[in-house]
């Protein structure tokens with residue numbers, strides 16, 4: 001369920017607001033928006049910074065569907081995220097659909113059906129698509145970001161980027177989690193023999 005997050009929209013400058021006054025009184029009427037957007041950098045999955053390379057492009061149609069407004073469109077642009085292995089910035093392009101049903105607050109309260117669960121609530125004549133846009137993009141981001149399929153990553157000992165340089169560290173043959181377990185077993189063994 002999409003929740004219209006007023007906190008987010010208060011903190012950041014709105015990305016895109018659509019004035020509904022020309023279609024709000026006539027069901028069936030629609031308006032189109034074709035625009036360039038400046039997207040703010042946002043944090044993604046905790047520590048990562050999602051950097052947008054502006055401007056992004058958006059094309060959308062907003063239709064008055066009687067009980068509310070249906071938004072349907074496309075977004076396209078480029079962004080940068082850190083490679084999962086070597087942490088270098090990786091630039092990628094993304095095109096995503098933008099779909100959403102927006103209902104006036106009183107409609108949501110009166111009807112409250114299944115469709116309404118998926119809908120975003122609006123107040124007034126302005127449709128603020130900031131959260132919808134950022135959600136549409138972040139949902140399309142790949143789970144794994146790699147600068148190249150054979151990125152060698154960072155040395156787990158000294159942190160050298162192994163794509164650019166080599167180092168003299170011993171290659172880690174053990175999974176770090178297994179190494180911790182072995183260390184723990186050793187410690188425990190020593191402790192027991194000391195106590196008994």
Ligand SMILES: [Zn+2]
Pocket residue numbers: 083084085086087088146147148151152153
């Ligand atoms: Zn990499």
Ligand SMILES: [Zn+2]
Pocket residue numbers: 155156157158159160167168169
């Ligand atoms: Zn190293």
